[in-house]
Amino acid sequence: MNETEIMQELAFAYFAGKISKADEKKLFEFIQKEEQNYQQFKDWERAWMLSEKEDLRTAREWESLQCRIRTHEAVNPMISKSGSDLWRWAVAIAAMFVLIAGGTWVVLNTTTFMNKAQYIVFEAPYGEKSKMTFPDGTVVWLNAGSSLKYSNKYNTDDRVVELEGEGYFEVAKKKKIPFVVHTRGYDVVVKGTKFNVTAYPEDSNITTTLMEGAVELLKEKQHIAMKPGESVTLNVVSGKFTLTKVNPDVSKAWSENRIEYDNISLRELAAKLSRQYDVKIHLLTEEVGDKRFSISLRNQETIGEVMSALKEIIPIQVERKNMDIYIK
Structure with missing residues (x-):
């Protein structure tokens, strides 16, 4: 087998939580060589998930993640102390706060070993939908081909997330720390509510639909206060907003299959x-x-x-x- 085939086998062993310390070190050395190797690693992760036939439960995921915490000690010499600590923090967060819905797989990645930014990216691959719960009780469903980025300061210094794709949010109320969704077109500022945001990078429109509560859309000097039953669309080409009255349940239908x-x-x-x-x-x-x-x-x-x-x-x-x- 060539190097790529060998690394793929090691990656699959890693995803299953059955990799040795020595082999994990080889795998992560391969990942760090080039950006394309990291992208290949993510592709293997998705391929492995699609090959899994049985219904994975939270207990099994916990066992696998615990194995990853143990085996990741092998790569400590390759990364900084802060990076190593962040990796453990990220995996622990995954085990504690990620929920797997029926027929859905959750992908949790950290960019720690690629750069120094302390962020976690939660992804739903094409063909899948994912659901997770944050430590403050906020629940997020991600539609296929979507990602949500947040930092290790979540629920302490801020409650800020960055969305690419589509997400349905049920935000827990926390008076002192508002919940904010960054998109490439505007920010959605929330105190506690239910809403849906569609912001795929390939789409020309970004749309927010409000089910309950109140949100405010912020774009430079423009502020738009929304009420339940309203849908606001931004055309990113023209920069114009359009507000319409809708049946809000339609916009979250995807989260209910x-x-x-x-x-x-x-x-x-x-x-x-x-x-x-x-x-x-x-x-x-x-x-x-x-x-x-x-x-x-x-x-x-x-x-x-x-x-x-x-x-x-x-x-x-x-x-x-x-x-x-x-x-x-």
Whole structure:
């Protein structure tokens, strides 16, 4: 086997919590050589998770994480003392505060060994949804292809998170420390409430929908106070905000394993389904992408069943080739 194949085997052993100290040292030396090695490591992590068939419970995850704490002592000489301590802190946080929902895997990464920033990144890979609980009781669901970044100062100095993708938040009230969601377009400032934010980097719009409580959107000198039942969208190209009245339950349907959208274009839905089912949906004409409709599916349908439902709603033809779906 070549070096890459050997490192992949070591990575899989590491994810399973069955790696020796000597082999873990080799693995982390490989990861630190180049940025592309670190990206390869993340790809292996996702591949390993997808290969797991049984329902992983919190007790098993705790056992695996404890093994990682023990075996990671092998890499102490390679990183600074503060970095080593942060790694242990990050793994301990994972064991204590991450919850695994049915059929969902939680990915927890730390950037410690790549730089000195003391941050943790919580991810939901394509085709998955993840749920976690912070130490203050705040609960976050991440939709497919999303990530949430926060620091080791969370719940002490601040309650600040950075979102890429889509997240549904149920924020615990804490008067002295407001909860803040950073997106690439604006900040969402919260005291205690339920809301959904969609902020995928490839999308031209960033949308916040409020279910309960109150939030304020901050963008430079612009402040927008939201009320329940309102949805505010920022077009990042034009910089313009649009406020509409909506049924807020629709925006969080994905967190309850439902596909429910009002007046959505096929182009918008294709992007969402591509992330949700980890497929690539190709719209062969501009015209077909502009078609608008409403859809409500509540039984955790497969992507094939979703395509069949779409053909009943709008006049389209669908062809599938493995992970690629072509619509015309």
